[in-house]
Amino acid sequence: MASKAETVFKGNAVSSGIVLGQALKLDSHNRLILKVRVDDVETEAARYLRAIEAAKDQVESLKSRLEEKIGREHSIILDAHLLILEDRSLNAEILDIIRNSRANAEWAVIQATDRLVHAYLSLEDEYFRERHSDIEQVAERILLNLSGDRPIRWEDLPNDLIIVSHDFNPSNFATVDLKKVRGLALESGGRTSHTAIISRGLRLPAVMGIHGLLTSVSTGDVLLLNGDEGQVVVNPTAGRIESMRRPMEAFARTVESGAGQSGLATATKDGTAVSLRANTELPYELSAAKACGAEGIGLFRSEFLFFGHPRGFPEMEEQLATYRVLVKEMSPHPVAIRTLDAGSEKVYDGADPATQANPCMGLRGIRLSLHAKDAFRSQIEAILRASSEGKIEIVLPMISTIEEIWQARELIDQVRSRLMKKKGVKLNPVPLGAMIEVPAAVLALELLAGEVDFLCVGTNDLIQYTLAVDRGNPQVAYLFQPLHPSVLQCLHRVAEVAKKMNKPVRICGEISSNPFIAVLLLGMGFTQLSMNPMSIPQIRKVLREVPLEASKEIARQALTFITARDVHKYLVEAVSKLVGHDLMAYANEITAPSLKV
Amino acid sequence: MIRQSVLVSNKLGLHARAAAKLVRLASGFTSEIHLSREDANQQIDSKSILGILMLAAAKGTRLVISIEGQDEAEAGDAIRRLFEANFGEDS
Numbered sequence: 001m002a003s004k005a006e007t008v009f010k011g012n013a014v015s016s017g018i019v020l021g022q023a024l025k026l027d028s029h030n031r032l033i034l035k036v037r038v039d040d041v042e043t044e045a046a047r048y049l050r051a052i053e054a055a056k057d058q059v060e061s062l063k064s065r066l067e068e069k070i071g072r073e074h075s076i077i078l079d080a081h082l083l084i085l086e087d088r089s090l091n092a093e094i095l096d097i098i099r100n101s102r103a104n105a106e107w108a109v110i111q112a113t114d115r116l117v118h119a120y121l122s123l124e125d126e127y128f129r130e131r132h133s134d135i136e137q138v139a140e141r142i143l144l145n146l147s148g149d150r151p152i153r154w155e156d157l158p159n160d161l162i163i164v165s166h167d168f169n170p171s172n173f174a175t176v177d178l179k180k181v182r183g184l185a186l187e188s189g190g191r192t193s194h195t196a197i198i199s200r201g202l203r204l205p206a207v208m209g210i211h212g213l214l215t216s217v218s219t220g221d222v223l224l225l226n227g228d229e230g231q232v233v234v235n236p237t238a239g240r241i242e243s244m245r246r247p248m249e250a251f252a253r254t255v256e257s258g259a260g261q262s263g264l265a266t267a268t269k270d271g272t273a274v275s276l277r278a279n280t281e282l283p284y285e286l287s288a289a290k291a292c293g294a295e296g297i298g299l300f301r302s303e304f305l306f307f308g309h310p311r312g313f314p315e316m317e318e319q320l321a322t323y324r325v326l327v328k329e330m331s332p333h334p335v336a337i338r339t340l341d342a343g344s345e346k347v348y349d350g351a352d353p354a355t356q357a358n359p360c361m362g363l364r365g366i367r368l369s370l371h372a373k374d375a376f377r378s379q380i381e382a383i384l385r386a387s388s389e390g391k392i393e394i395v396l397p398m399i400s401t402i403e404e405i406w407q408a409r410e411l412i413d414q415v416r417s418r419l420m421k422k423k424g425v426k427l428n429p430v431p432l433g434a435m436i437e438v439p440a441a442v443l444a445l446e447l448l449a450g451e452v453d454f455l456c457v458g459t460n461d462l463i464q465y466t467l468a469v470d471r472g473n474p475q476v477a478y479l480f481q482p483l484h485p486s487v488l489q490c491l492h493r494v495a496e497v498a499k500k501m502n503k504p505v506r507i508c509g510e511i512s513s514n515p516f517i518a519v520l521l522l523g524m525g526f527t528q529l530s531m532n533p534m535s536i537p538q539i540r541k542v543l544r545e546v547p548l549e550a551s552k553e554i555a556r557q558a559l560t561f562i563t564a565r566d567v568h569k570y571l572v573e574a575v576s577k578l579v580g581h582d583l584m585a586y587a588n589e590i591t592a593p594s595l596k597v
Numbered sequence: 598m599i600r601q602s603v604l605v606s607n608k609l610g611l612h613a614r615a616a617a618k619l620v621r622l623a624s625g626f627t628s629e630i631h632l633s634r635e636d637a638n639q640q641i642d643s644k645s646i647l648g649i650l651m652l653a654a655a656k657g658t659r660l661v662i663s664i665e666g667q668d669e670a671e672a673g674d675a676i677r678r679l680f681e682a683n684f685g686e687d688s
Contacts, residue, residue, distance in 0.1 A: 083646035128653035
């Protein structure tokens with residue numbers, strides 16, 4: 001059999017490394033539609049026709065329900081969907097692909113509808129162009145009827161995959177098995193995209209911004225991806241593969257040594273232990289946290305269990321099930337649950353943000369929990385019960401007075417002693433922590449720290465409240481300056497007090513995912529950082545190159561500047577000198593925005 | 598074989614609702630019925646809603662219909678009447 005011709009594509013060199021692998025092509029929804037060779041094409045064709053009939057029945061019944069509810073006028077779009085399902089040109093094309101390419105129906109549907117979607121997208125008239133979404137919806141329904149909403153079965157796939165897609169969002173990393181992915185080749189994206197930053201953090205070779213890649217690559221094609229030069233070779237010749245053998249092996253060795261590190265505790269160059277945990281909101285992010293070597297969950301934002309919940313707030317059992325999974329999966333590492341921190345979203349009746357002129361400073365965080373005590377009790381009960389599975393911690397958000405800690409502790413003790421009376425309930429100690437995110441808590445930290453087992457600094461809110469700036473307001477967003485001297489003074493004070501009082505303290509804000517700031521925080525004395533899971537490998541790598549003393553000097557110097565811009569300039573220079581690899585892509589993330597004239 | 602020219606004169610043009618009516622009507626005949634824009638060559642099957650929408654025929658577009666088959670005369674009349682009645686919509 002003649003092998004397919006070699007094709008060379010150029011793109012942006014986004015994440016270095018050279019790898020050989022098999023293309024895994026994802027569609028526009030980042031779904032995997034594999035082409036599978038079918039032996040009995042007529043059975044496959046019949047399977048397709050059954051899926052179409054089922055889809056038509058569903059749309060018919062949707063349509064009649066809609067007509068009952070809001071009248072015939074509005075069911076027109078479903079009428080169009082029915083006609084698309086019956087469209088004889090489309091059906092003929094799909095059946096042709098099944099028969100002539102001996103392909104599975106799913107693949108045939110994607111091929112035919114993708115072509116149509118592209119044709120519609122090229123129309124000038126906005127109304128007709130928008131009809132591409134109807135085709136996508138119909139295709140989605142056919143696929144659902146063909147194979148259900150089945151996720152990718154990673155265990156069936158080879159372990160040398162190179163993902164080929166139009167785009168790939170940071171959240172998509174959570175859905176792939178990183179142990180099986182060797183590279184990323186995308187049509188969109190550049191060096192500064194978030195996906196690019198994550199790829200570098202994961203040491204995943206990546207080339208982005210490759211024009212025309214998708215139409216030339218099929219799943220299973222052999223790809224040689226060169227992330228150093230921004231090149232992807234489809235079906236490379238034996239000679240080309242051979243010529244790249246040595247650089248590929250060299251890259252594989254450095255990845256292996258890096259992977260070895262992820263099992264070890266993180267440490268600075270001179271051996272000071274650092275703990276890197278993950279901030280998560282959804283249980284599915286656990287796999288990403290584990291793959292990136294997170295040493296626990298530093299902040300589980302529990303409000304995502306509450307938002308949009310049909311009963312207002314989830315029952316104790318429902319929360320318990322989630323917390324149990326978190327604790328079991330992360331074991332032996334700890335999981336910190338931040339109790340409900342709602343404010344700007346409506347969760348309970350009686351705490352409607354619409355009735356609060358300024359919800360950010362209103363009934364939110366611990367204030368809301370102490371106001372809606374029944375819901376707070378059930379959350380505490382779920383957390384305490386989950387302690388039977390492993391290490392779990394409670395973190396109280398928005399603490400501004402010592403009474404809030406007293407009241408919360410009293411309630412926790414009540415729930416605990418009630419649970420202890422029940423038979424068969426086994427509870428382990430659950431440390432209690434306070435979020436330090438209100439300037440009042442920083443100023444009175446000596447008082448508060450004495451009442452809790454540990455401290456968590458919520459930097460996003462701390463910056464917002466310290467600088468009195470609403471990040472969501474574009475007119476003042478330029479004032480959201482993580483490196484503002486006042487913010488640095490707050491952080492410095494927290495580190496000093498925690499050290500003096502011997503309280504563990506953890507930074508739980510996105511600023512710690514920036515390598516420059518991570519070094520600064522280390523120098524201030526923060527050896528526990530929690531961040532989005534994908535940033536952990538990069539931060540671990542950077543901290544391993546930094547001696548503790550050098551970071552202390554950087555922190556000392558950083559506190560002497562009078563503008564955020566000066567701090568930024570100094571920090572980028574000083575850290576770049578210490579770290580062997582290029583970090584410039586991260587410098588822009590924390591650029592002090594220019595002041596408005 | 599019949600060839601006739603029609604004008605899209607309803608306000609919304611050959612949008613989803615009008616296209617659906619045309620597909621339903623055309624599908625009732627055994628003849629092959631094709632449509633093309635007067636200013637372009639591409640012929641589409643009038644029994645395919647995706648084909649008709651692809652014409653992107655706004656108000657004022659002139660279309661050529663070619664019909665071939667046993668019931669071509671009836672089909673031609675019925676389709677012309679549908680266009681003249683503005684698909685039962687506002688002009």
